[in-house]
Amino acid sequence: MTLNKNYHWRIAGFYFFYFAFIGMFAPYWSLYLKSIQFDAVQIAILMSVGPVMRMIAPNIWGWLADRTGKRLLVVQIAAALGALSYLGVFATTSFYGMLLVLGVMSFFWSASMPLVEATTLTYLGKNTAHYGRIRSWGSVGFVVTVLGLGYAFDYIAIGWVLWAGLFIMLGILFFSRQIPPTEVLAHHTDSQPIMRIVLQPHVLAFFGACFLMSFAHGPYYTFFSIYLVEHGYAKSAVGWLWALGVICEIGVFFLMPWLTRRYTMPQILLVSFACAVLRFLLIGWGVDSLWLLLIAQALHAATFGAFHAAAVALIHHFFQGRHQSKGQALFGSLTYGAGGMLGGLASGPIWQHYGASVLYSCSAGVALLGLLLMGWKLGMARAVP
Secondary structure, eight states: OOOOGGGHHHHHHHHHHHHHHHHHHHHHHHHHHHHTTOOHHHHHHHHTHHHHHHHHHHHHHHHHHHHHSOHHHHHHHHHHHHHHHHGGGGTOOSHHHHHHHHHHHHHHHTTHHHHHHHHHHHHHTTOGGGHHHHHHHHHHHHHHHHHHHHHHTTTSOGGGHHHHHHHHHHHHHHHHTTSOOOOOOOOTTTTSOHHHHHTSHHHHHHHHHHHHHHHHHHHHHHHHHHHHHHTTOOHHHHHHHHHHHHHHHHHHHHHHHHHHHHSOHHHHHHHHHHHHHHHHHHHHHOTTOHHHHHHHHHTHIIIIIIHHHHHHHHHHHHSOGGGHHHHHHHHIIIIIIIIHHHHHHHHHHHHHHHOHHHHHHHHHHHHHHHHHHHHHTGGGGGGOO
């Protein structure tokens, strides 16, 4: 089935608000937590709640969607409950209260994206190389939010981030009800258990490498904003540095059709891992040089943009038919979930005891392990687009 252009705005709107929430949460929530007197370890734990839920919840919701065949209804229910549970952030400033609220909210919020990814790729059919053009609206939402709030927080209290999050949550809820339905086509693997696909060596290697990439990014999402502010950067500058990375990410999303005509997905992933090694070394040791930070943030085009587009396309190739939602959910759980959680949790003690340079050097080392794992299994390029 080919994606009807009249539906682009509906799916794009959901991506816009979903990633606008990340644009609010990733750069500024740690600053809010610091403002209410949480220490580095507590911040690392609270910032890791989302990845924990992304490890657990998508598999439950993906199973439910594939079991019932009502993928979009599941998205709508999760969006409504996510917005409702978010209201709890206004009611607590205690560590355990915030832990509970973020846990419940993230359980529902993290349910939607794997199901929407599966829906988008189903609509695109054989034109999956154009996925990035729709997904780029998520990046636009991130940029608008991170820049707007960055400037705002130079003049207003960081506590206003709570209201920004509520507005975005309502946007997610609205667009969850606009996404058009899609038909899941039968596939010859439907009768196979999903673990038969997962346990193929090249699929295991792919999951392992993606886990390492997300682990490497854990310190970035947890402490990058605090790191910049402690080195004298204004919050508006913090917003611009975050935004620069995502602007470059948008560019690579539009380049993906061109890239995929010339290179295989595993080759694109290899370059992404190599760029991640360089990027985290630049962040760890070049924070006092704006030019080095600009280069590091431009590399986000590869370390997230090209990486994510290639990885999602491979998941769509590996898991088809009735396994689509579960495959995307499993990818999110094992990589952005487990990898992001462990990377975020490990970052707190390393930051506190050894400092930022050692922390981001560890990120570079983990990305290098992912590069080696991908290189070892580069032969799977013959079996995939």
